[in-house]
Amino acid sequence: MHRTELYERVGQWMTGLGRESDVVISSRVRLARNAAGHRFTSRASVEERRELLEKLRGAAERCRAISDMEYFDLEQLPETDRQLLVERHLISRELAEAEGPRGVAISGDESISVMMNEEDHLRMQVLHGGFELEETWALMSRLDATMEKEIPFVFDPTYGYLTACPTNVGTGLRVSVMLHLPALAMTRELQRVFTAAAKIDFIVRGLYGEGTQPHGDFFQISNQKTLGRSEKEILESLNVVIPQIVRYERKVREAMSAEHRRQVEDRIWRAYGILRNARVISSEEALHLLSQLRLGVNLGIVKDLDAPTIHKLFVLTRPAHLQKMEGRALEAQERDAARADFLRKCFAAPGVPPHGLRQG
Secondary structure, three states, X not given: OOHHHHHHOOOHHHHOOOOOOOOEEEEEEEEEEOEOOOOOOOOOOHHHHHHHHHHHHHHHHXXXXXXXXXXXXXXXXXXXXXXHHHXXXXXOHHHHHOOOOOEEEEEOOOOEEEEEOOOOOEEEEEEEEOOOHHHHHHHHHHHHHHHHHHOOEOEEOOOEEOOOOHHHOEOOXXXXXXXXXXXXXXXXXXXXXXXXXXXXXXXXXXXXXXXXXXXXXXXXXXXXXXXXOOHHHHHHHHHHHHHHHHHHHHHHHHHHHHHOHHHHHHHHHHHHHHHHHOOOOOHHXXXXXXXXXXXXXXXXXXXXXXXXXXXXXXXXXXXXXXXXHHOOOOOHXXXXXXXXXXXXXXXXXXXXXXXXXXXX
C-alpha cells in the first residue's frame, strides 16, 4: 500500500456489504492492552515510549499468519495524513492529536489496525462491514493471542487486564456497532432507543465514537462495562440488542414509505438534487444528504446508485480526504467548494465513478 494512495483504497468496512447492511454500517471490536514491565503511556518517559514502540511495531509486523501489516510512524506523519486515518476509522482522534513516539500498523484491507502508545500501550481493532460480530471477534481473538505471545500483557487474577483508564479494566473489550437510523430520527423515536440502551449499560455515540455528536443519522452503540462481564457475555448482549433496533428501524421505514410516500420521496430527491447541483457544501451537510440518499437506495426509490458508492462518498467527502485528492491544503471555504465540485462529478454520470472512487 503506497501511502500517498491510501485515500483511493476501499477498506473492507467501506464496501456497504455484510449482514443487515441496510441498517448496520459496521461492526468493531477493540481491545486495550498494556505490556508487562513497562509504565503506562502517560507515566513513561519519551525514551521508554520509543523503546516500547519498537517492540510493539516488531510484534505487529510479525503477525503475518493473520495479515500483512504496514506501519505508519504517527510522530512523523503530517497532520492531514493522521486526520485521514481518523476519517477512515483506523486510529482514534486522541492518537492523532497526541505527541511523541506513537504509531499504527494497518492491514491491507483495513480490517485490522494496531494502535501503539495511545492511552494504553496497545489498542487493537478489528472492523468489518455489516453486522458481523462473530467474524470480527474471531479475528480479534487470533490477533490478541498472537500479540500476547510476542509481548506479555499486564494481567491481574482478580481484575483481569489492567488499563490506564478504570473503565477498560477487566476484559479491555469494547464492542461497537455503527447503525444508520434515518427513519427513527425522522419520527423522533430515537430517544426511546437511547433510553432502552442506557438501561442495559450500552452507550450511544456519534460517527467517530467517544466525544462526538451524531451526524447524518449515524450512531455507534457499544458496551460501557468491561469489568465483571466476560467477552462472551458482552458479545451476546449486543447480538440481542442490535437485531431489535434493526427491526424497529425497518418497521418505521416501511410505515413511513406506506403512509407518507410522497413526503419521503420529496425529501430524498431534494437531497439528491442538492448533491448533484450545489456549488458549496459543508462536510456535515454532505453527510446528512448522503444519509437521505442511502435511505432512498435501500427503499428502492433511487435506482441508479448503490450502497457501496454512497459508503465511499461518506469517507471521501471528509476534510482530509478532499485535501489529499486535491493534493494541497485547503481552507474551510475552499474545502466546501471542492466537496461540491467532487460530488457533482460523482453524480454527473452514475455508474462511472470519478478518480478516487475506483476499487482498490
